Amino acid sequence: MTARRMLRSGVVLATIMASVLLLGASATPPPVPDDPADPVRASEYWLDGARIRDAWQTTRGDGVTIAVIDTGIGKVPGVFDGAVTDGTDVSGTGSPDGRTPVGAIDGNHGSWVASLAAGRGAADGKGMIGVAPEADLLSISVGFGAAAAVPFTEQVAKAMRWAVDNGADIINLSFTTNTLDWDKSWDDAFLYAFEHDVVVVVAAGNRGSGTDIIGAPATIPGVLTVGGVDQTGTASLEASTQGITIGIAAPSEGLLGVSADGTVVSWRGTSGAAPIVAGIAALIRSAHPDLDAANVINRIIRTAIPVEGMSKTPDPLYGYGLIDAEAALNADLPSVAENPMGDLAEWIRLYRRAETAPQPVPTATPVAVPPLPDADAPTEAGSPLLPSAESLRYGTLPLIALTVPGILIALGVTAAARRIRSARIRTPHS
Structure with missing residues (x-):
């Protein structure tokens, strides 16, 4: 019960009690x-x-x-x-x-x-x-x-x-x-x-x-x-x-x-x-x-x-x-x-x-980042015209491995072709 209703209840109760005292047993209001x-x-x-x-x-x-x-x-x-x-x-x-x-x-x-x-x-x-x-x-x-x-x-x-x-x-x-x-x-x-x-x-x-x-x-x-x-x-x-x-x-x-x-x-x-x-x-x-x-x-x-x-x-x-x-x-x-x-x-x-009030802006929490590893030591500068270890490993050597067998195969094919041609020349015609 609110304070307002409690107060109103008290006022009405007091009025009823006063009516009872004045009118005897009846609390009914007069006409x-x-x-x-x-x-x-x-x-x-x-x-x-x-x-x-x-x-x-x-x-x-x-x-x-x-x-x-x-x-x-x-x-x-x-x-x-x-x-x-x-x-x-x-x-x-x-x-x-x-x-x-x-x-x-x-x-x-x-x-x-x-x-x-x-x-x-x-x-x-x-x-x-x-x-x-x-x-x-x-x-x-x-x-x-x-x-x-x-x-x-x-x-x-x-x-x-x-x-x-x-x-x-x-x-x-x-x-x-x-x-x-x-x-x-x-x-x-x-x-x-x-x-x-x-x-x-x-x-x-x-x-x-x-x-x-x-x-x-x-x-x-x-x-x-x-x-x-x-x-x-x-x-x-x-x-x-x-x-x-x-x-x-x-x-x-x-x-x-x-x-x-x-x-x-x-x-x-x-x-x-x-x-x-x-x-x-x-x-x-x-x-x-x-x-x-x-x-x-x-x-x-x-x-x-x-x-x-x-x-x-x-x-x-x-x-x-x-x-x-x-x-x-x-x-x-x-x-x-x-x-x-x-x-x-x-x-x-x-x-x-x-039209509600603006929401609070969230604050950023700092994040700890682990340190990066040390960089490789610099190598001695060389001439761009001379092969380096890297160019030999990844360029020259693979190229030789692929080129030499190819040359040998080409030479074998050429020699075989010549032998076949010579044999055709020496064979008599019917």
């Missing part, structure tokens, strides 16, 4: 205040559709911290009172606490995301409430496009490390780059989160905003990528995209969000589906503080509700199916040793191998 007549609360169809209200019978996310890396969480009274425990800005244009909305267009985006994940809700049961209303939030403000003085890839890498170093158990990323690949600096940043047992939840992107194919960071191995469905559980045509890295599907249409000025608005997109899943991950970590990130993700995807028409898992539209909060909390599942969504370290080993 969440709900006003059925309140139009805002009644509009949060995902609370029942994803069985989040059922999961609240076990926990509301106490003792767990969700980092929202987005455009900043506004200072909305009631909704975020006591929820945001810390924050920072990495855009170069926000405030040091990360609570000032960044960007004229997307400034409210971070508040919408945070309200879905862990909005507190009013004590009278009215107004919007988040999936994990007792979880803590970290607000890390980033800027998109012209809203930042720092390159976006650098912002994300810095934000990831800050979130981990400041106690995040879950990181929510509700943005996409619309490209499959990612900057090399993200390798170390995301690996840093995984090595510190953090669940990273990422939005798949939306067709309506030009994302036809899933892009980074949703393509990074190890993250839990969230696709979107409508109110009927059907894959959204505009408020989601598709891709083989999608792990789970959650509501992405007809969503609510609290803006930085406290206004409740309607919106859609996997930017909202992701924090719903991040909130459920917080419920799991609160109820099972001994589980590592891999097993939290495994619970979410293995208890998903299959969708009719899914031919295989993960499906490019639904991943492993529709999110089911109550089953993810209470199902009896065997533990896993690896993150079911992939291994970033292995990916780096395979695909960044061309």
Whole structure:
């Protein structure tokens, strides 16, 4: 068990003990205040559709911290009172606490995301409430496009490390780059989160905003990528995209969000589906503080509700199916040793191998060479016209041995020829 999980286990145990002292033998949380007549609360169809209200019978996310890396969480009274425990800005244009909305267009985006994940809700049961209303939030403000003085890839890498170093158990990323690949600096940043047992939840992107194919960071191995469905559980045509890295599907249409000025608005997109899943991950970590990130993700995807028409898992539209909060909390599942969504370290080993550090140059070891034998003593120089011992041995004598017999044979043949010719002359003709 990591130090982070040991600390979380201690916090949850202390909370349970306190509940037992206050409530007697029952450790079941008191009912969440709900006003059925309140139009805002009644509009949060995902609370029942994803069985989040059922999961609240076990926990509301106490003792767990969700980092929202987005455009900043506004200072909305009631909704975020006591929820945001810390924050920072990495855009170069926000405030040091990360609570000032960044960007004229997307400034409210971070508040919408945070309200879905862990909005507190009013004590009278009215107004919007988040999936994990007792979880803590970290607000890390980033800027998109012209809203930042720092390159976006650098912002994300810095934000990831800050979130981990400041106690995040879950990181929510509700943005996409619309490209499959990612900057090399993200390798170390995301690996840093995984090595510190953090669940990273990422939005798949939306067709309506030009994302036809899933892009980074949703393509990074190890993250839990969230696709979107409508109110009927059907894959959204505009408020989601598709891709083989999608792990789970959650509501992405007809969503609510609290803006930085406290206004409740309607919106859609996997930017909202992701924090719903991040909130459920917080419920799991609160109820099972001994589980590592891999097993939290495994619970979410293995208890998903299959969708009719899914031919295989993960499906490019639904991943492993529709999110089911109550089953993810209470199902009896065997533990896993690896993150079911992939291994970033292995990916780096395979695909960044061309950029590995240069290998050390081997050093040469001196070899002892035995001394050569002494050269022959020089001979006295002689005339090139006179025969030497070497020329007599290898030249003259062999030549004489071959020439003399040849001469003798030639003379014998000549004498024999003469005798035959003389004999023919003396013989009479017939």
